[in-house]
Amino acid sequence: MKQYLILxxxxxxxxxxxxxxxxxxVEAQAQTQIASRPSQIVIATTPSSGAVTVQLTIPADVxxxxxxxxxxxxxxxxxFMTVNCPQGVCQQATxxxxxxxxxxxxxxxxxxxxxxxxxxxxxxxxxxxAVTADARTAVAGPRAVHTNAIDALPTLNSFLPxxxxxxxxxxxxxxxxxWIQVGSQNTYPANPTSYTCxxxxxxxxxxxxxxxxxxxxxxxxxxxVSDGASLNTYLxxxxxxxxxxxxxxxxxxxDAGSGHGQLNTAAIGGSAYNCxxxxxxxxxxSTTVTSVNVPLGYMAIGVGGAASGSAFxxxxxxxxxxxxxxxxxxxxxxxxSNGNYNFQPSTAIEYTVxxxxxxxxxxxxxxxxxxxxxxxxTKNLTSKLYTPPGGTGQNGMWMLILQRSTLYSVPxxxxxxxxPVMNQDACTQTGANGTVAVFYGCGxxxxxxxxxxxxxxxxxxxLMADLSNASNxxxxxxxxxxxxxxxGYPDTNGVKLIPVGLATAFSLMGGTPETLTSLSTPGSTxxxxxxxxxxxxxxxxxxxSTNLQSQQxxxxxIHGLLExxxxxxxxxxxxxxxxxxxxxxxxxxxTIQEVTSTPPVEWPELSNTQKLAVTTSAxxxxxxxxxxxxxxxxYYISYxxxxxxxxxxxxxxxxxxxxxxxTGGSNTFLDYHTYDPTNLAYPGTSCYQWTDPVPGRGTLACxxxxxxxxxxxxxxxxxxxxxxxxxxxxxxxxxxxxIVASGGGSAALALINAAAxxxxxxLQPPPATPVKASVSNILNFVGNLVSxxxxxxxGVGGIEGTDAIKAAISKYGSFAGVISGAxxxxxxxxxxxxxxxxxxxxxxxxxxxxxxxxxxxxLSNNSLQQSITAGFDTGLDxxxxxxxxxxxxxxxxxxxxxxxxxxxxxxxxxxxxxQIGQASQRTFYTALLPIDYSVQHYSYWFGQFGKTNYPDxxxxxxxxxxxxxxxxx
Numbered sequence: 001m002k003q004y005l006i007l008x009x010x011x012x013x014x015x016x017x018x019x020x021x022x023x024x025x026v027e028a029q030a031q032t033q034i035a036s037r038p039s040q041i042v043i044a045t046t047p048s049s050g051a052v053t054v055q056l057t058i059p060a061d062v063x064x065x066x067x068x069x070x071x072x073x074x075x076x077x078x079x080f081m082t083v084n085c086p087q088g089v090c091q092q093a094t095x096x097x098x099x100x101x102x103x104x105x106x107x108x109x110x111x112x113x114x115x116x117x118x119x120x121x122x123x124x125x126x127x128x129x130a131v132t133a134d135a136r137t138a139v140a141g142p143r144a145v146h147t148n149a150i151d152a153l154p155t156l157n158s159f160l161p162x163x164x165x166x167x168x169x170x171x172x173x174x175x176x177x178x179w180i181q182v183g184s185q186n187t188y189p190a191n192p193t194s195y196t197c198x199x200x201x202x203x204x205x206x207x208x209x210x211x212x213x214x215x216x217x218x219x220x221x222x223x224x225v226s227d228g229a230s231l232n233t234y235l236x237x238x239x240x241x242x243x244x245x246x247x248x249x250x251x252x253x254x255d256a257g258s259g260h261g262q263l264n265t266a267a268i269g270g271s272a273y274n275c276x277x278x279x280x281x282x283x284x285x286s287t288t289v290t291s292v293n294v295p296l297g298y299m300a301i302g303v304g305g306a307a308s309g310s311a312f313x314x315x316x317x318x319x320x321x322x323x324x325x326x327x328x329x330x331x332x333x334x335x336x337s338n339g340n341y342n343f344q345p346s347t348a349i350e351y352t353v354x355x356x357x358x359x360x361x362x363x364x365x366x367x368x369x370x371x372x373x374x375x376x377x378t379k380n381l382t383s384k385l386y387t388p389p390g391g392t393g394q395n396g397m398w399m400l401i402l403q404r405s406t407l408y409s410v411p412x413x414x415x416x417x418x419x420p421v422m423n424q425d426a427c428t429q430t431g432a433n434g435t436v437a438v439f440y441g442c443g444x445x446x447x448x449x450x451x452x453x454x455x456x457x458x459x460x461x462x463l464m465a466d467l468s469n470a471s472n473x474x475x476x477x478x479x480x481x482x483x484x485x486x487x488g489y490p491d492t493n494g495v496k497l498i499p500v501g502l503a504t505a506f507s508l509m510g511g512t513p514e515t516l517t518s519l520s521t522p523g524s525t526x527x528x529x530x531x532x533x534x535x536x537x538x539x540x541x542x543x544x545s546t547n548l549q550s551q552q553x554x555x556x557x558i559h560g561l562l563e564x565x566x567x568x569x570x571x572x573x574x575x576x577x578x579x580x581x582x583x584x585x586x587x588x589x590x591t592i593q594e595v596t597s598t599p600p601v602e603w604p605e606l607s608n609t610q611k612l613a614v615t616t617s618a619x620x621x622x623x624x625x626x627x628x629x630x631x632x633x634x635y636y637i638s639y640x641x642x643x644x645x646x647x648x649x650x651x652x653x654x655x656x657x658x659x660x661x662x663t664g665g666s667n668t669f670l671d672y673h674t675y676d677p678t679n680l681a682y683p684g685t686s687c688y689q690w691t692d693p694v695p696g697r698g699t700l701a702c703x704x705x706x707x708x709x710x711x712x713x714x715x716x717x718x719x720x721x722x723x724x725x726x727x728x729x730x731x732x733x734x735x736x737x738x739i740v741a742s743g744g745g746s747a748a749l750a751l752i753n754a755a756a757x758x759x760x761x762x763l764q765p766p767p768a769t770p771v772k773a774s775v776s777n778i779l780n781f782v783g784n785l786v787s788x789x790x791x792x793x794x795g796v797g798g799i800e801g802t803d804a805i806k807a808a809i810s811k812y813g814s815f816a817g818v819i820s821g822a823x824x825x826x827x828x829x830x831x832x833x834x835x836x837x838x839x840x841x842x843x844x845x846x847x848x849x850x851x852x853x854x855x856x857x858x859l860s861n862n863s864l865q866q867s868i869t870a871g872f873d874t875g876l877d878x879x880x881x882x883x884x885x886x887x888x889x890x891x892x893x894x895x896x897x898x899x900x901x902x903x904x905x906x907x908x909x910x911x912x913x914x915q916i917g918q919a920s921q922r923t924f925y926t927a928l929l930p931i932d933y934s935v936q937h938y939s940y941w942f943g944q945f946g947k948t949n950y951p952d953x954x955x956x957x958x959x960x961x962x963x964x965x966x967x968x969x
């Protein structure tokens with residue numbers, strides 16, 4: 001115990017001093033960085049017969065020996081030679097197929113160190129020569145849209161975009177019709193009439209670089225597999241170039257129940273099932289992730305040779321708590337920094353928890369967004385508001401339980417006879433307020449604040465029983481919220497009324513029982529959001545806010561995100577504990593998080609089914625006459641803009657398709673300040689027919705003035721949004737890339753410095769000390785803006801000058817949410833930010849949710865910054881290559897009333913960077929406690945009422961200390 005006290009005290013002092021130093025150091029670095037904006041690396045690609053020549057223009061302040069140049073993940077830095085060029089220093093090399101050059105798509109990434117220690121990077125996407133000729137083969141006569149001769153192109157683009165939508169057309173598996181859809185164009189099995197499967201499983205295998213189906217051996221896609229043992233053998237033959245989609249066929253259960261480990265997809269990053277005890281699956285490699293569950297319907301998306309536990313796996317078992325959801329996957333296939341496509345589930349859902357909501361007559365409320373496609377969303381009811389049973393004047397706790405797969409309320413919340421199973425909430429919708437569906441009286445109320453000790457005792461016992469049940473059901477998402485002015489038994493001796501089992505039950509859910517049972521003080525509030533298997537609020541996916549931790553800026557209010565995990569079911573991810581939006585404290589902006597988790601949509605002018613209609617800022621609406629006309633107008637306008645204004649002298653087969661350049665190395669040339677597309681004149685008088693100068697393209701369909709005006713207005717918006725997003729993200733004198741990844745005061749360096757500080761602390765963990773963490777957990781820690789200032793200002797002994805910090809937080813608070821979102825975007829593209837690998841050395845699939853294994857020494861290695869910088873470039877491409885993402889973020893950047901997306905200032909950058917650093921430090925430190933110091937938790941959880949707990953570390957209570965309520969592992 002004495003050792004433990006010393007450890008806790010040392011950590012409090014260390015954390016406070018660390019943050020003070022970080023504040024000064026990051027601010028100094030940011031000031032130096034903002035002083036000037038150095039030149040960038042420029043990439044130019046020139047295709048020739050069977051090869052591509054790449055020339056890099058290198059800024060003068062770059063250390064040439066630090067250049068890292070990769071083509072599709074292959075390090076080809078030694079191939080580059082210095083050549084003379086008018087721009088100054090250039091490097092050049094020519095690549096062909098043996099170097100890893102692909103026909104349909106290539107990713108070239110460059111990163112280097114400047115003389116001042118900051119990083120500079122660039123990334124470009126380009127096609128090979130062979131695919132260009134095939135994909136652009138002309139057809140006789142006019143046509144509405146380019147015909148893709150290559151079947152694997154999944155969208156209306158004639159090139160592969162950075163992200164492609166993915167969905168299951170038939171939830172539950174292949175049933176004789178198309179099972180999955182990739183993009184808007186391709187379904188699989190590609191020819192369902194000629195593919196039959198009488199076995200248990202169907203497997204589809206796509207090339208990770210090109211998304212072409214691998215129909216030849218050994219993949220032989222689509223492949224019908226008879227049983228789990230055969231499936232395991234087959235999956236073991238696949239490699240890292242294979243993107244694998246496997247599922248039990250419709251109406252057929254898996255054979256997981258026929259033997260321990262019978263269903264085992266670890267070979268593609270999945271898990272082994274029906275492993276009820278340690279001995280059941282002991283014959284499997286120690287690196288295999290096992291589960292006690294026995295899936296009936298099952299679906300997985302993984303990669304050959306990936307680390308077990310990093311694939312997406314969606315399934316249902318014999319027990320489901322409300323609506324049966326057949327195995328499915330909705331999300332997108334997104335490029336990583338090497339150009340490999342990986343599956344990411346969607347979509348992020350916002351929620352709020354407001355104890356004693358002043359906008360609801362002082363009665364607590366929970367608001368959760370509707371899931372796209374559910375019955376509420378289709379009726380334009382985009383969120384759902386829940387209130388507790390009863391009315392005003394109650395004192396106690398309220399529990400609401402939602403199904404994690406659908407976010408519907410479950411029968412637990414309904415008094416009396418359970419309702420019949422249906423595809424909606426178990427609670428009855430009692431009304432609607434605009435776009436909000438209202439559910440009054442949903443959930444269970446516990447009268448824990450009753451002044452009658454018998455009633456309060458019964459309430460605590462009922463709460464214990466229901467928490468215990470919830471802790472045994474990982475399909476349930478639990479909200480526990482205080483109600484009234486005194487939600488706990490109004491007597492400091494009331495702790496004697498509380499059953500000891502309540503601590504165990506709530507701890508299993510990642511809760512903080514000491515705080516929960518300390519709510520007898522008038523005005524106390526408490527809010528919890530979590531689930532069985534969500535971990536805890538320190539290093540997991542549980543969110544807690546209580547004004548008993550007011551020194552951290554908490555009030556009980558929560559505003560956060562629910563996102564699908566690797567099983568496709570929702571859990572809490574990032575959350576902000578700030579107050580509801582006001583002039584003093586703006587609510588954290590989650591736009592980046594939501595946008596980057598939303599599947600991409602097609603560019604509207606390329607549609608062959610929907611006529612384009614665009615309303616300008618002046619209120620004028622332009623509508624195309626035909627889809628064929630708008631398609632032709634797009635290629636005409638693209639050609640004029642590229643060749644006459646933006647990239648004079650451009651060559652190749654895409655000089656009539658401006659979207660091709662949005663994610664390439666030439667995207668900075670596309671600037672409305674250079675030329676505004678609205679100035680382009682209609683070339684004809686009636687219906688203008690144009691012969692495309694691209695060799696072999698031929699004559700396109702004619703387009704009218706209306707077709708032209710609609711497309712011109714659309715392309716004006718696209719170029720404006722592209723220019724503004726690039727300015728905000730990479731080109732501005734202060735920009736998000738410098739703040740998040742490559743700058744001298746970046747969030748990436750804050751993460752590195754966090755690990756270095758832990759390594760060099762008085763605790764001195766050896767560099768080889770293993771650490772388990774995930775980017776998602778770090779970002780979950782970012783949370784409350786106020787807590788950063790509070791932790792700095794209210795540490796041991798206090799710190800001078802915190803008023804200025806709090807003022808900055810108040811003014812720039814929402815901006816830090818954007819930094820967190822961009823950091824998560826960059827990290828997700830690199831396989832947990834390049835932070836670690838599977839325990840066997842196998843590579844985990846990119847995901848914020850994968851728990852990577854690394855060492856504290858590796859985390860403090862500065863090469864980590866390169867991985868996050870490359871990830872940022874990759875994530876930015878997914879934004880620039882998608883109309884939905886571009887059109888969502890673009891307008892916010894020029895909206896002066898939206899502080900989250902205004903050009904970054906030193907103060908705003910500092911707040912966000914400190915958050916990442918503080919969150920990383922706490923994550924790494926607490927990961928070390930159970931591993932290196934054998935500190936799991938302190939079981940004594942009753943304390944003296946009225947004692948204020950130190951931020952994050954529990955509180956002292958004389959000799960009976962160590963109320964380590966957040967460090968419960």
